[in-house]
Amino acid sequence: MTERIPRTDPRGTHQRRTLVVVGHGMVGHRFVQAAVERGLTETHDVVVVGEECRPAYDRVALTSYFAASSADELSLLPSGRYDDPRVDLRLGTRVTGVDAEDRTVALDDGTQVRYDALVLATGAAPFVPPVPGRDLPGCFVYRTIEDLDAIRDAAATATSGVVIGGGLLGLEAANALVQLGLETHVVEMAPRLMPVQLDEAGGRTLVRHVEGLGVTVHTGAATEAVLGEEAVTGLALAGGGRVEAQLVVFSAGIRPRDQLARDAGLAVAERGGVLVDEQCRSSDPHVFAIGECAAPGGVMYGLVAPGYSMAEVVVDALLEGAGTFTGADMSTKLKLLGVDVASFGDAFATTPGALELVFADAVAGVYKKLVVGRAEDGGHRLLGGVLVGDASAYGVLRPMVSSGITLPDNPEELILPARSGAGAQLGLPDEAVVCSCNNVTKGEIGSAVALDEDGAHACQDLSCVKSCTRAGSTCGSCVPVVKNIIEEHFAAQGRVVDKGLCEHFSLTRQELFDLVAVHGYRRFDDLVEAHGRGRGCEVCKPVVASILASQFNGHVLGAETKALQDTNDAYLANIQRNGTYSVVPRIPGGEITPEKLIVIGEVARDFNLYTKITGGQRIDLFGARMEELPQIWRRLVDAGFESGHAYGKSLRTVKSCVGSTWCRYGVQDSVGLAIALELRYRGLRSPHKLKGGVSGCARECAEARGKDFGVIATEKGWNLYVGGNGGANPAHAQLLAGDLDTETLVRYLDRFLMYYVRTADRLQRTSAWVEQLDGGLDRVRAVVVDDELGLGAELEAAMVRHIGSYRDEWQATLEDPDKLARFVSFVNAPGTPDPSIAFTTERGQIQPVVPDDGSGAGGGRTPEPVLVAATIGVREQA
Amino acid sequence: MTPPVGQEWEPVCRLEDLEVERGAAALVHGQAVALFRTHDDRVYALANHDPFSRASVLARGIVGTRGEVDFVASPMHKHAFDLRTGRCLDDDHVSVASYEVRIESGVVQVGSRQERRASA
Ligand code: SRM
Ligand SMILES: Cc1cc2nc3c(=O)[nH]c(=O)nc-3n(C[C@H](O)[C@H](O)[C@H](O)COP(=O)(O)OP(=O)(O)OC[C@H]3O[C@@H](n4cnc5c(N)ncnc54)[C@H](O)[C@@H]3O)c2cc1C
Ligand code: SF4
Numbered sequence: 001m002t003e004r005i006p007r008t009d010p011r012g013t014h015q016r017r018t019l020v021v022v023g024h025g026m027v028g029h030r031f032v033q034a035a036v037e038r039g040l041t042e043t044h045d046v047v048v049v050g051e052e053c054r055p056a057y058d059r060v061a062l063t064s065y066f067a068a069s070s071a072d073e074l075s076l077l078p079s080g081r082y083d084d085p086r087v088d089l090r091l092g093t094r095v096t097g098v099d100a101e102d103r104t105v106a107l108d109d110g111t112q113v114r115y116d117a118l119v120l121a122t123g124a125a126p127f128v129p130p131v132p133g134r135d136l137p138g139c140f141v142y143r144t145i146e147d148l149d150a151i152r153d154a155a156a157t158a159t160s161g162v163v164i165g166g167g168l169l170g171l172e173a174a175n176a177l178v179q180l181g182l183e184t185h186v187v188e189m190a191p192r193l194m195p196v197q198l199d200e201a202g203g204r205t206l207v208r209h210v211e212g213l214g215v216t217v218h219t220g221a222a223t224e225a226v227l228g229e230e231a232v233t234g235l236a237l238a239g240g241g242r243v244e245a246q247l248v249v250f251s252a253g254i255r256p257r258d259q260l261a262r263d264a265g266l267a268v269a270e271r272g273g274v275l276v277d278e279q280c281r282s283s284d285p286h287v288f289a290i291g292e293c294a295a296p297g298g299v300m301y302g303l304v305a306p307g308y309s310m311a312e313v314v315v316d317a318l319l320e321g322a323g324t325f326t327g328a329d330m331s332t333k334l335k336l337l338g339v340d341v342a343s344f345g346d347a348f349a350t351t352p353g354a355l356e357l358v359f360a361d362a363v364a365g366v367y368k369k370l371v372v373g374r375a376e377d378g379g380h381r382l383l384g385g386v387l388v389g390d391a392s393a394y395g396v397l398r399p400m401v402s403s404g405i406t407l408p409d410n411p412e413e414l415i416l417p418a419r420s421g422a423g424a425q426l427g428l429p430d431e432a433v434v435c436s437c438n439n440v441t442k443g444e445i446g447s448a449v450a451l452d453e454d455g456a457h458a459c460q461d462l463s464c465v466k467s468c469t470r471a472g473s474t475c476g477s478c479v480p481v482v483k484n485i486i487e488e489h490f491a492a493q494g495r496v497v498d499k500g501l502c503e504h505f506s507l508t509r510q511e512l513f514d515l516v517a518v519h520g521y522r523r524f525d526d527l528v529e530a531h532g533r534g535r536g537c538e539v540c541k542p543v544v545a546s547i548l549a550s551q552f553n554g555h556v557l558g559a560e561t562k563a564l565q566d567t568n569d570a571y572l573a574n575i576q577r578n579g580t581y582s583v584v585p586r587i588p589g590g591e592i593t594p595e596k597l598i599v600i601g602e603v604a605r606d607f608n609l610y611t612k613i614t615g616g617q618r619i620d621l622f623g624a625r626m627e628e629l630p631q632i633w634r635r636l637v638d639a640g641f642e643s644g645h646a647y648g649k650s651l652r653t654v655k656s657c658v659g660s661t662w663c664r665y666g667v668q669d670s671v672g673l674a675i676a677l678e679l680r681y682r683g684l685r686s687p688h689k690l691k692g693g694v695s696g697c698a699r700e701c702a703e704a705r706g707k708d709f710g711v712i713a714t715e716k717g718w719n720l721y722v723g724g725n726g727g728a729n730p731a732h733a734q735l736l737a738g739d740l741d742t743e744t745l746v747r748y749l750d751r752f753l754m755y756y757v758r759t760a761d762r763l764q765r766t767s768a769w770v771e772q773l774d775g776g777l778d779r780v781r782a783v784v785v786d787d788e789l790g791l792g793a794e795l796e797a798a799m800v801r802h803i804g805s806y807r808d809e810w811q812a813t814l815e816d817p818d819k820l821a822r823f824v825s826f827v828n829a830p831g832t833p834d835p836s837i838a839f840t841t842e843r844g845q846i847q848p849v850v851p852d853d854g855s856g857a858g859g860g861r862t863p864e865p866v867l868v869a870a871t872i873g874v875r876e877q878a
Numbered sequence: 879m880t881p882p883v884g885q886e887w888e889p890v891c892r893l894e895d896l897e898v899e900r901g902a903a904a905l906v907h908g909q910a911v912a913l914f915r916t917h918d919d920r921v922y923a924l925a926n927h928d929p930f931s932r933a934s935v936l937a938r939g940i941v942g943t944r945g946e947v948d949f950v951a952s953p954m955h956k957h958a959f960d961l962r963t964g965r966c967l968d969d970d971h972v973s974v975a976s977y978e979v980r981i982e983s984g985v986v987q988v989g990s991r992q993e994r995r996a997s998a
């Protein structure tokens with residue numbers, strides 16, 4: 001193969017230059033992004049050579065791969081290519097050598113590429129200490145998606161695993177082994193866990209947490225050998241200790257991948273890493289190094305944020321800017337095995353004259369330490385700190401270190417419990433870096449929400465700020481503070497962040513829900529009189545109807561609520577574009593007898609309905625006239641069907657796969673569970689529709705993780721996932737708890753659903769609700785699994801009340817003439833079908849004739865005067 | 879063509895046949911008309927046809943107030959129509975016909991189509 005890089009500008013005016021990037025990891029990717037955004041590709045062709053077979057992915061979130069459905073979820077470049085055609089991304093290709101003289105790199109596919117500038121972004125490799133047995137099958141490292149695939153495969157036949165190294169990455173790996181269901185050990189040579197970040201007391205608190213999760217911690221323990229003949233059987237520790245394990249993960253630190261630079265004769269730092277200056281330039285002026293393979297000033301940084309800064313600095317250098325990298329904040333905040341851990345600034349109080357303030361609560365497992373020094377004005381300033389067990393203050397504290405502001409008079413307030421939310425009110429200066437992953441300051445967040453120069457764009461919410469500034473988009477630890485800054489900004493503008501429902505209520509759905517619970521209102525009129533104004537509208541009425549239904553479960557068409565119901569609830573069916581309705585009987589779990597199928601067929605035939613299998617494993621019958629609905633349902637109810645609530649903001653379906661009854665891979669009866677869950681939660685009115693799924697094994701044929709609640713069978717029971725959906729913004733459900741027996745599963749689900757029903761906003765699905773909860777999924781887990789608020793019993797009782805009061809809506813409607821009164825075509829001509837409804841036939845079934853197709857569906861402006869059939873619709877003659 | 883609307887008052891139903899703050903469709907002079915009864919027992923009549931979706935459905939919408947105006951939200955895509963005039967509150971260029979209504983001894987009667995002042 002020969003060189004195929006265009007060497008000249010297509011217009012033939014300038015010589016274009018070539019920039020080669022080695023490594024498409026997190027930092028390499030950020031570099032290319034910045035190069036494109038800042039216009040470097042106007043003058044340079046960029047060739048990116050990446051050894052891994054996939055584009056850059058979020059290594060920081062590597063462990064979530066086990067819970068992800070595919071590697072794509074972690075991808076930083078899901079489309080697999082850059083929008084800019086001048087970037088040539090070559091994956092699955094390794095650079096084998098650099099010729100600094102000739103300015104070429106050699107690739108393992110035999111090609112060579114000439115460069116004008118070379119950027120090394122080769123990252124680091126896990127360090128595997130030279131102990132005997134380290135090459136045995138069963139030994140792994142923890143760095144790439146392939147490593148995780150291999151670990152997962154090995155875990156399938158292992159019962160216990162051991163991680164060598166109790167640092168940040170080692171604990172992360174231990175977390176993964178726990179998730180994989182292994183009995184897990186951590187062996188750390190130092191006398192405490194996370195020796196680099198934590199002091200002794202912090203490390204001890206962490207050990208207690210980690211052991212509480214079933215991990216056995218061996219500190220002060222050196223590994224002498226990995227035992228085993230054909231494959232790993234365990235570890236031998238210095239001093240005679242032994243650990244049984246069939247799987248070993250080495251996580252004893254990382255080493256910069258600087259071999260290319262060494263071979264090319266570039267200077268490397270004493271402890272490894274390409275030695276670079278403040279512009280990240282190596283000893284050869286055409287070669288730069290960034291990320292974990294670089295050692296600016298001799299120091300290697302094992303975190304992503306400094307790598308990102310280096311990437312920006314090199315883009316700047318290539319644009320002849322003056323940016324420099326002069327060291328980085330090594331602060332870390334993590335959630336390890338569900339335990340918050342943070343360490344920032346001068347955590348070990350090495351600054352002369354530094355004082356330590358410590359708060360420790362052994363029972364709660366919380367340890368917090370602040371390191372405080374003298375400020376220039378004589379007050380105190382924050383130098384650093386350690387937080388274990390509760391790191392909620394991290395977002396506020398870390399920027400205080402970097403900005404050096406004077407602390408309030410009682411700095412201990414900052415770490416005392418239950419004083420959170422101090423947030424932005426602490427008066428951080430604009431230059432304070434709030435998001436350290438992406439180096440975003442408080443000022444930049446402020447500008448994102450303020451109008452830009454031409455008055456056009458201003459972010460209105462967190463997600464917009466995230467995408468515009470990148471703040472909060474990496475590790476997420478800064479999100480609460482970013483949110484505070486946004487809200488503070490709006491408040492300062494005198495803008496009330498209006499959370500009210502509509503002009504009739506300045507209350508949120510949750511506030512209304514609580515008012516109804518406290519006062520026991522049963523009527524919209526009472527509620528609007530006491531807490532609102534006007535007569536309501538299409539927004540608040542259905543919300544109130546739903547709240548009343550969630551709490552009292554009266555009939556949708558009951559005297560007090562029938563006027564409030566939204567379009568579909570009002571007729572217990574889904575309205576279609578021509579004003580007819582669809583009918584969806586419940587088919588729990590998708591299981592149906594031939595007899596029932598025949599009934600559906602007969603009903604469809606007799607009423608001439610269009611019949612379709614839905615995406616929800618049931619059958620939809622379309623084209624029913626409103627006045628036919630009672631007759632259709634009479635037939636269905638008599639045959640044992642009930643409403644499928646396809647029309648309600650309520651439980652729709654619990655989808656199932658065939659499961660262990662038939663499937664050769666199934667490990668549990670997924671159909672049985674899906675049916676039980678669908679019957680348990682049927683009729684539950686909720687802020688938005690709810691869907692569930694149950695898969696009989698990890699192959700996930702029921703697509704359970706695409707549902708609001710998803711259950712996946714394991715050998716030992718069920719894994720419960722929550723917060724998934726399809727639709728316009730698909731989200732995968734996340735693991736809430738694993739290996740549950742059925743009883744516990746149902747208990748957690750009862751709590752989860754009721755917690756959602758009580759607190760979510762109108763039309764907010766579970767995924768959006770979990771995301772906006774303070775604390776997100778952890779919060780849900782705290783309430784649902786750990787019952788930290790002590791709400792569990794109450795939520796379960798509410799669900800039991802719901803279940804006890806369930807009645808099929810259609811059956812109840814058929815029994816009550818008052819409810820049936822509505823189902824007539826015309827009050828004064830109940831026998832006359834609406835003459836505006838007409839059908840044609842297509843593929844042997846009916847289809848609506850929609851007048852002048854194509855314009856009405858979107859609800860846009862009607863361009864022409866309209867005259868249709870027997871009805872008059874007129875556009876105002878202006 | 880629009881059939882000429884009869885001059886006669888046509889009795890349609892009794893007031894109590896109408897649900898409060900909800901609509902019902904009626905056939906009046908051969909037209910599908912949506913009748914709405916408000917919380918204070920006034921009754922309005924609009925053409926039942928939603929000009930946006932072109933379906934005969936307005937009677938099935940939710941009735942409420944926007945500011946001081948009584949309105950119905952079309953069940954199809956929630957466009958709001960002023961119950962008194964048929965004017966669309968979301969789009970000045972669109973409106974539906976409205977009819978005169980009176981109640982005589984508890985019976986709702988629908989009269990002729992209301993003359994509309996040309997909008998500016
Ligand atoms: C009939 C069906 C399509 C089909 O022919 O397969 C369907 C039809 C409609 N869907 Fe759906 N959805 C159907 C399965 C789905 C699925 C697949 C599934 O459930 O596995 C999804 C993605 C999964 C999910 O919900 O997350 C789906 C995501 C939506 C959404 C997007 C929701 C979101 O959170 O983004 C909407 C819009 C909404 O609800 O606001 C929607 C709304 C609708 C509405 C209600 C639109 C409307 O307002 O008229 C349609 C009503 C049809 C009717 O009259 O019966 N439909 N819809 C499916 C009925 C399933 C059932 O048996 O009940
Ligand atoms: C499990 C885990 C958890 C972590 N958690 C955190 C965290 O919470 N916070 C944090 O800040 N950091 C964390 N890190 C560290 C973070 O992932 C790294 O700092 C970051 O990935 C460094 O980016 P990089 O581009 O320098 O290296 P990498 O992301 O490793 O990318 C380097 C790429 O270069 C490729 N490459 C190497 N040599 C060649 C060659 N010769 N030719 C072609 N390609 C080559 C490699 O295959 C690799 O794809 C974590 C790391 C791991 C493994
Ligand atoms: S995808 Fe759209 S058009 Fe298709 S059924 Fe769902 S809502 Fe209707």
Ligand code: FES
Nearest residue numbers: 435437474475476
């Ligand atoms: S600090 Fe990590 S995303 Fe902001």
